[in-house]
Amino acid sequence: MQSRERVNKSLTNAIALGVIWAAAIATVGALGTILLYVIVNGIGQITPTFIFTWPHGVNMEGGIWPTIQATLYVTALAMLITTPIAVLAAVYLAEYAVQGRLVRTIRFAADSLASVPSIVMGLFGLSLFVEGLGMKFSVIAAALALAFLLLPIIVRTTEEAIRAVPKYIRWGSYGLGASKWQTVSRIVLPSALPRITTGVILAAGRAAGETAVVIYTMGTMINAPVSPLDPGRTMPVDLMLKAQEGINLPSAYGTALLLVLMVLAFNLVARFIGRRNRRMQG
């Protein structure tokens, strides 16, 4: 009797382990397959010419430099607009707001905003910034529309980061006669900084990879934007158009690979910052 139970136990254990392993392999496998597919198809394209020169000819041969510049520009501008607002909002929500209905409502609104499909955000940006405010197709219109998309994401990750700072560390500061703002600015925010930075960089990756929002707000024109009022075509948009029209698939794969590498780099930097800061503190 007892031995049969034991067999069953180890059997269920083995099955559970197998299922968990299968799930893990599926997850890693999916990522691996995509990466491999993009690498195999795109690696041949990646040359200095491809990265640093302009496209030419009807089939868009040559490089994709203007789209890289446009992508980096709009991402940087969007982060510059979003990060300060989002961090201050998160500090308010986590530290200052009286926890109650109002805060719950704000949080619910932020979550809802985060789940708005990005194509809707693109249309909204088109009607508000591009047409309504007369910004035309421009980097600034795209950055502002992206800000709407990123704001709730950064607010939530920052709020989580602030809340994760242990209460007793704050108490230590209050116990020394620190005011609330001194405690927040000198203890809480520095302690939360690695996690905040991670959240911001991951959001930057999201911005760089966004297609629907930018296609309606900065257009599809191949252009290396200098002023925020210039239009431009970002890498995801470039990729979409090339793939859609089938004019230059190899180049599309090249763009795809570069884009994936860029977002991957964002994620790795985020991880690195998180780790380095933990070490310094630990």
Next chain:
Amino acid sequence: MSERLASLLQDQASVGTGRDKFEVQHLNFFYGDFNALTDITVGIAEHAVTAFIGPSGCGKSTFLRCLNRMNDLIPGTRVEGKILLDGHEIYGPGVDPVDLRRRVGMIFQQPNPFPMSIYENVAYGPKLHGVKKKAELDGIVEESLKRANLWKEVKDILGRGGLTLSGGQQQRLCIARVLAVEPDVLLMDEPCSAIDPTSVQKVEDLMAELKDRITIVIVTHNMQQAARVSDFTAFFLQEVAGQPAELIEFERTAALFTSPKDRRTEDYITGRFG
């Protein structure tokens, strides 16, 4: 034999300055509607060590946090009655709890160094209160670490993170950090319950050294510790769950442990409950 005689003689001698640092009068404390502490009246002697003992949930830590208004940070709490510090009402109008907490420092159960260097941990308080000169800060950091008996162990690694120290060292770092703002009073909320025995010894020695200049109040779970380190002991008890806790007995430590007046104190210190 001579040791016992010495301790008896010491007990006869007057303790501290003979003056009360805190006078607590008819204090009631509420968490929302719940009356957690009722009618506490007690005086806390200046430059002496006063211990609060009692079973878990008896309100001793709550009472401790009333003394520097740390409870203000918990929403929905309320105080009735009076607490006078050097004759001034600390819950009175115009009293800034931030200033109060500078004078009444606090050490917590869990050592809580800030995630910054040892030096910066100690310099944090003085910097808050406006000390900017490097030389002055250096002096305060060294002096505070010396007073906390940590200087020898850390003088060559001041730039290292405070969290790299052992638990006991961390607790002494927290003590140094509080001493750096020169408080009159040090509140210690079970300061030894999360550190190793050797460090406990060091912290206890430290309390004996510090009380020349500072009034110390310690909450402890450990009756032996209360008996070792304190001059006065207060016994708190919540007799019925859901009812407020009260101060059962307050006496010279030697008297409370050798001849408790209240039956409940006797039951507690002889280990009949708690």
